[in-house]
Amino acid sequence: MSLPVSTEPVRIVRHADGVVELRLDDPGRGNALDLRTAEALRDRVREVAADPGGAVLLRAAGGRFCVGGDLRAFAGRGTETGAYVHAVASSAHAAIQALYELPVPLVTAVRGAAAGGGIGLALVGDIVLAARSARFRLAYTAIGLTPDCGASWFLPRLVGPRRAAELILTNRVLSGDDAERWGLVSRSVDDGELDDAAHRTASGLAGGAVGALRAAKDLLRVGAGDDLRRHLAEEARSIAALADGREAQDRMASFLATRSVS
Numbered sequence: 001m002s003l004p005v006s007t008e009p010v011r012i013v014r015h016a017d018g019v020v021e022l023r024l025d026d027p028g029r030g031n032a033l034d035l036r037t038a039e040a041l042r043d044r045v046r047e048v049a050a051d052p053g054g055a056v057l058l059r060a061a062g063g064r065f066c067v068g069g070d071l072r073a074f075a076g077r078g079t080e081t082g083a084y085v086h087a088v089a090s091s092a093h094a095a096i097q098a099l100y101e102l103p104v105p106l107v108t109a110v111r112g113a114a115a116g117g118g119i120g121l122a123l124v125g126d127i128v129l130a131a132r133s134a135r136f137r138l139a140y141t142a143i144g145l146t147p148d149c150g151a152s153w154f155l156p157r158l159v160g161p162r163r164a165a166e167l168i169l170t171n172r173v174l175s176g177d178d179a180e181r182w183g184l185v186s187r188s189v190d191d192g193e194l195d196d197a198a199h200r201t202a203s204g205l206a207g208g209a210v211g212a213l214r215a216a217k218d219l220l221r222v223g224a225g226d227d228l229r230r231h232l233a234e235e236a237r238s239i240a241a242l243a244d245g246r247e248a249q250d251r252m253a254s255f256l257a258t259r260s261v262s
Contacts, residue, residue, distance in 0.1 A: 010040040012047060018054035018206035019199065024121075027062020033117050034073035035084065038091035045095040052104045054206025057198055058125060059109040068116020068139065069148075071252050074243065082244030089148045089236040092117055096150050097229055099124045100221070103214050105205040109198035110134045110176070111191065120149025123158065126217065127201055128185040130176035131194045136184060137173045143255055144248030146238045153231040159183050 009026035022044060024031040031037070048056055060066060069088060077084055099106060099121075108125030115137045122128060122136070130136075140147050147168060155164035159182050166172055176188035189197045205213065242248045 008040075009037045010044045012044055014053065015199075015203075017203045019057050019202045020048055020051070020053035020055070021057045021059065021199075021202075022048055024058075024060035024066055027060070027064070029070065030064040030067035030113065031060050031062065031118070032067050032070035032073075033088055033092055034070040035088050035091065037070070038088045038095070041095045042091045042098075045098045049098050049102060052102055054208075054210065055105045055107065055202040056099075056102055057107050057109065057202040058099070058121070059195070059198060060111065062112075064112035065110045065114040065134070066116075066118030066121050067113050068118050071143070071256055075249075075252055075256055078249075079244065081249060082240040085243040086236055086240035089117075089239055092120075092149050093232040093236055096120055096124055097225075097232060100150075100228055101225055103217065104210075105202070105213055105217065107198055107202040107205070109194055110136075110185070111194055113137070115139045116147075117149035117151075119147075119151045120154060123154040123184070124150065126220075127205075129194060129198050129201065130179050130185040130188045131191040132176040132188050133191050134176035134179065134188070135173055136167075136175075136179050137171055138168050139171050140239075141169060142171050142251070144245070144251040145242050146235065148232075148235045148239045150228060150232055150235070152235060153228055155184075 011023045011025045013021040013023060015021060026037060074081060074085060106125045107127045108122050109129050110122045111131040111134060113135050114122045116139050119136060119138060138147060138151060155167060163182060174182060179185045180188040
């Protein structure tokens with residue numbers, strides 16, 4: 001039996017087996033990150049960090065994991081665009097940092113689209129499972145922006161600098177199987193198995209040797225936390241500066257116009 005203890009667009013569900021689930025729960029918007037959602041994510045992650053159980057499972061409701069920043073919330077703000085984007089990025093980055101620093105194992109489960117900031121949310125996990133139908137796409141440069149949510153920090157460490165550059169500069173799309181081959185995720189699974197496989201993985205970790213798992217995670221993270229923190233600050237600065245420019249605003253408007261027609 002599980003008990004929801006928070007509200008949309010991000011919820012916490014505590015399971016009897018010691019798994020604490022952090023659920024993106026705004027499927028109608030593709031779990032996009034506007035300021036309200038980014039702040040909710042930050043706040044719910046802090047709640048989880050204060051009492052993380054034996055393992056944390058990060059997943060999303062609906063058919064898409066997270067489509068990244070909500071361009072509709074970004075558009076039309078003129079000279080205030082950069083400040084708004086910086087606020088969204090800063091809140092999301094606080095969540096990423098807290099997730100990265102969790103003392104217990106973090107499992108992420110990715111179904112459907114993981115784009116923009118959704119990439120960083122997916123990759124912050126210690127173990128990342130992806131449905132075969134998952135689609136990973138950075139998409140930033142297509143709208144005149146630079147990566148945030150740690151994507152430009154995680155990717156070179158996971159897939160190497162050459163492949164990271166290709167993903168960031170060309171916006172190449174990877175399926176769940178591609179992501180496994182590239183080392184972006186731990187493994188891909190059939191779509192219908194994703195939720196069970198992710199929970200089973202988290203439950204196994206929650207029932208493991210607590211002290212050893214925490215110490216092992218410390219060893220994997222030693223020295224990297226401050227580096228990530230500095231990098232997130234630079235990502236927020238860069239994306240906000242570009243968001244104030246005419247090129248990015250025109251590209252975002254064009255993207256939204258195309259979407260409304262289709």
